[in-house]
Amino acid sequence: MKTAAVIVFLVYLLAPEVHGQNKTHKGRCFCADKGADVVLRKNIEKFEIMPQSPSCGKQEVIVTLKSGERKCLNQESKFTQKILRRVLEKMAQQSEMLVKLD
Known part of the structure; x- marks a missing residue:
């Protein structure tokens, strides 16, 4: 009986100090896994x-969907490679336009 009381007392003392791992915090990286292949x-x-x-x-x-959800994209997928090329092409065109304006 005394040992049970001691164990309960120790658990009571230690319980406030035990914290579970924070699942939402991944450092500063948003993507925990490789991400989606297609969106x-x-x-x-x-x-x-x-x-x-x-x-x-x-x-x-990372893509933000119209629903507000954010998803990571797999950088090795053909879908992501195609989007990256298009974005980089648009950025190059915009920088050319800015140079022409100066």
């Missing part, structure tokens, strides 16, 4: 390329 283009609202940084050692490609 319907008509559902994409915003496209982001997050470069490597000291807090996240990998480049991430």
Whole structure:
């Protein structure tokens, strides 16, 4: 009986100090896994390329859907490669236009 009381007392003392692992915090990296291979283009609202940084050692490609949900894209998929090419081409065209205006 005394040992049970001691164990219950120790559990009571230690319980407030025990914290589960925070599942929402992944450092500064948003993508925990390789990401989705394909997302319907008509559902994409915003496209982001997050470069490597000291807090996240990998480049991430993230899309925000019209529903507000954010998804990581698999950078090795043909779908993501195609979108990356298009975005880079548009950026190049815009920078050319800015140079012409100056």
